[in-house]
Amino acid sequence: MEKLRGKQGTWTFDEEKVVIDYAxxxxxxxxNKALARTEVxxxxxxxxDFRTRGSGAKKKGWEMRLRIRDQADPxxxxxxxxxxxxxFLLSGxxxxxxxxxYHADQLRLLAEQAAAQGAPPAxxxxxxxxxxxxxxxxxxxxxxxxxxxxxxxWTSEAAKEKRSAQRRExxxxxxxxxxxxxxxxxxxxxxxxxxxxxxxxxxxxxAKRDLTCLLFDEGGEQAQAxxxxxxxxxxxxxxxxxxxxxxxAPAALGRGEETPAIGAGADADDDIxxxxxxxxxxxxxxxxxxxxxxxxxxxxxxxxxxxxxxx
Numbered sequence: 001m002e003k004l005r006g007k008q009g010t011w012t013f014d015e016e017k018v019v020i021d022y023a024x025x026x027x028x029x030x031x032n033k034a035l036a037r038t039e040v041x042x043x044x045x046x047x048x049d050f051r052t053r054g055s056g057a058k059k060k061g062w063e064m065r066l067r068i069r070d071q072a073d074p075x076x077x078x079x080x081x082x083x084x085x086x087x088f089l090l091s092g093x094x095x096x097x098x099x100x101x102y103h104a105d106q107l108r109l110l111a112e113q114a115a116a117q118g119a120p121p122a123x124x125x126x127x128x129x130x131x132x133x134x135x136x137x138x139x140x141x142x143x144x145x146x147x148x149x150x151x152x153x154w155t156s157e158a159a160k161e162k163r164s165a166q167r168r169e170x171x172x173x174x175x176x177x178x179x180x181x182x183x184x185x186x187x188x189x190x191x192x193x194x195x196x197x198x199x200x201x202x203x204x205x206x207a208k209r210d211l212t213c214l215l216f217d218e219g220g221e222q223a224q225a226x227x228x229x230x231x232x233x234x235x236x237x238x239x240x241x242x243x244x245x246x247x248x249a250p251a252a253l254g255r256g257e258e259t260p261a262i263g264a265g266a267d268a269d270d271d272i273x274x275x276x277x278x279x280x281x282x283x284x285x286x287x288x289x290x291x292x293x294x295x296x297x298x299x300x301x302x303x304x305x306x307x308x309x310x311x
Contacts, residue, residue, distance in 0.1 A: 004103045006064075006090035008032060011103075015110050017041050018066065020087070030223030031085040035130060038087065042114035044072040044124045050104035052097060060094040064104050074125045074230040074237070078180045083222060087128075102285050125234035134231050136224040138216035139188060143228050148172055150193060150232055152214050161209045168211050170195065172232075172239060180229035182222055188215040191225045196241070 001014045009022040009032065018040040022032035047067035053060055066088040068076065075087060092100055133146040140162070141154035150170045154162035176196040183189035190207045191214040207213040216225045286303050 002103055002106060004064075004090065004100060005096075006092040006100070008090050011090055013042075013107055013110065015042070015113065018045075018107070022087075029085060029087075030220045031080075031226060032087060034220075034223055034227050035087055038128055040066060040068070040088070040128060041120055041124055042111050043117060044069055044120040044128075045111040045114070046070075048104055048108040048111055050101060052094075061092055062094070062097045062100050063089065063091040064100060064107075065089045068128070069120060071237070072120050072124045072128070074129055074234040075226070077233055078178065078226065078229040079182075080226060080230070083182045083226065085223060085226060098285065098289050102282065102289065105282055105285070123238055125237050129231040129234045130227050132231075134228060136221075136228050138191075138214065138221040138225060140215040143191065143214055143225075145228060145232055145235075147235055150175065150178075152193070152211075154214075158215075159208045162211065165211055172235060173241075175232065175236060176241065177236070178229045178232045180226050182226075183216070183218045185218065188217060189222050189225060190215060191229060 001012050003010060003012045007023065008029065009020055012019045012021070020038050020040065022028065022035055022037065024033050024036070045066050046069045049065045049067060050062065052062050065086065068088060070076070075085070080086065090100075133144065135144045136142065140158045141152065144151045144153075149172060151167060152170075153167040154165070156163065170193050174196050175193060176198070177194040179190070179192040179194065181190045181192070188207075192207070192210070193212045195212065207215060214225070216222055283304055286300055289300070
């Protein structure tokens with residue numbers, strides 16, 4: 001299996017999946033620390049983006065991101081982008097750029113081959129989120145999910161209506177959707193359960209008094225609430241509810257706009273099939289890594305032989 005280390009953790013991958021072991025240091029993403037580890041089937045990958053940060057950036061380096069198919073990414077479905085949290089991002093310093101670029105090419109080719117096998121395996125979204133049971137504790141109380149029901153419980157910090165109710169349980173089959181709205185820095189964020197077939201009240205109920213809502217603060221609490229929303233959403237999809245009606249076609253498996261594709265230059269031989277062109281480009285890249293001293297003679301020879309077998 002191939003392995004690439006970055007600031008967010010370590011990615012290990014083969015022809016079937018990408019295993020992500022997240023960094024756990026105090027500077028690490030709160031969401032990544034809550035996840036700890038996840039496995040992404042390559043059939044769920046819609047694209048592999050790679051870009052470099054040039055002279056205009058504060059720090060030079062690289063970023064690689066897995067784009068997950070629309071109906072397989074519960075984090076995107078609940079709005080993770082609103083908080084800047086991205087569990088499928090890996091970045092590093094300029095000194096490891098060539099190695100990262102080589103791995104991005106390898107991963108892209110494997111993802112293309114996996115995509116040709118069809119849709120992701122059943123249950124893929126649930127593999128991307130937290131294992132069950134999941135329990136979080138935030139400013140206003142707790143949320144617990146065991147795969148069959150979601151329970152919201154409130155503490156003495158909650159409003160009178162919630163303190164009186166103490167808790168509310170939502171069986172999975174009675175949940176239409178779970179919403180996650182991050183804090184704007186002034187107000188608390190909201191984890192909201194939308195019951196199946198529920199009718200909106202004639203007069204809107206403030207979230208602090210709404211028995212379908214759990215309020216949370218910024219930082220770690222916000223990440224915990226995001227993980228809960230994504231986890232419940234993944235299991236709603238597995239149960240056949242809450243899934244978007246249609247899925248967009250996967251985008252091309254290419255690089256970010258700032259970095260041109262290897263082997264796609266004007267001098268590329270049109271008579272060479274695309275896979276062979278990629279292999280030849282990788283061999284050239286291996287030569288560069290070897291010349292830079294980033295690969296030993298043995299590593300260079302082994303990788304080159306492996307790539308030549310594909311021609």
